[in-house]
Amino acid sequence: MVDVAFGPEQGQRPDLSNSREAYLDMVRRKRMYGGILMVIFVALMASGWMLADDRNAGGFWQGLHQVFDFPSEVLSEAWEDRANLPALFWDHIPALIETLNIAAVATLIGALAAMALSLLATRGLARWPRLIPLFRRTMDALRAVPEIVIALVLIYILGGGPVPAVIAIALHTGGALGKLFSEVAENADLKPVEGLASVGANWSQRMWLGVMPQVAPNWLSYGLLRFEINVRASAILGFVGEGGIGHDLKLAMQWGQGRYDEVVAIFLLLFLAIVLIDRVSDHYRHKLVKGH
Known part of the structure; x- marks a missing residue:
């Protein structure tokens, strides 16, 4: 008898354990990629900030206390x-x-x-x-x-x-x-x-x-x-x-x-x-x- 819910072959059923493992594996990969992108973003922001501070006429941290003077x-x-x-x-x-x-x-x-x-x-x-x-x-x-x-x-x-x-x-x-x-x-x-x-x-x-x-x-x-x-x-x-x-x-x-x-x-x-x-x-x- 054909199982119309899960496929043309008799007795075919989805492997729920494999589906669960595949879903968890996909979630882990997405988290890993997201973490890598976050690390790259933070590194770029830090390097850009340090480069801008080095090329600035005055130091940012040295002049921070004067920000409210004007x-x-x-x-x-x-x-x-x-x-x-x-x-x-x-x-x-x-x-x-x-x-x-x-x-x-x-x-x-x-x-x-x-x-x-x-x-x-x-x-x-x-x-x-x-x-x-x-x-x-x-x-x-x-x-x-x-x-x-x-x-x-x-x-x-x-x-x-x-x-x-x-x-x-x-x-x-x-x-x-x-x-x-x-x-x-x-x-x-x-x-x-x-x-x-x-x-x-x-x-x-x-x-x-x-x-x-x-x-x-x-x-x-x-x-x-x-x-x-x-x-x-x-x-x-x-x-x-x-x-x-x-x-x-x-x-x-x-x-x-x-x-x-x-x-x-x-x-x-x-x-x-x-x-x-x-x-x-x-x-x-x-x-x-x-x-x-």
Whole structure:
């Protein structure tokens, strides 16, 4: 009689003892490989740390006790001049608005580019399937180069100001969001797309009517998250002459003593702005994804 549960041969049964030994052997091998990788990782970290410490201008351990000297000096001076903080807040609001504008425009331009690149690089949706690797490598290249490197190059071409910062952040945003948008689009249901194709819709119509309604909530969620990141990036780019509140912070820190109250005011203003943006965008991301 054939045993349909365990095989066509009569009387065939799995050898549970061998299966148990094989499972335990697999677990032991995984633990051994994991331990070897951990040892290699720790060794690389230790060697890299020692190499960096040797090449550093000063010893890390010798200067460790001074790590809080500068922050304490800044905070003590700011506390003595704390009455000036409200006026300093007000003075730097225009620079903060410029920083937010840079981040908003760069996010919008980058998101539009990411939408096009993601659809062109998604299997099953691409307009030209043979060019999918080209569009994917384009997104890889855009997000591989840091914003500050792009900005430094553009300064020599366009000069200082917000325009190089917008272009630099937009390029990096296009690559980063393009990857995320593409992953969302890959999970879209293709039945609406196939239905639109059967009635003669072109590629743009299939994407707009068949794909966009499915991916829009997640795309908007990722776009809001990227806006938070770009606010920080635009503030950092201010240190290389790209305007905004980062430029004001750089000038205040260069003056040194006597301007530390301005440094603290700018930090607090930027911190409060980022917290507010984070809370608002988190609220709307939750509504977009969860629907309530």
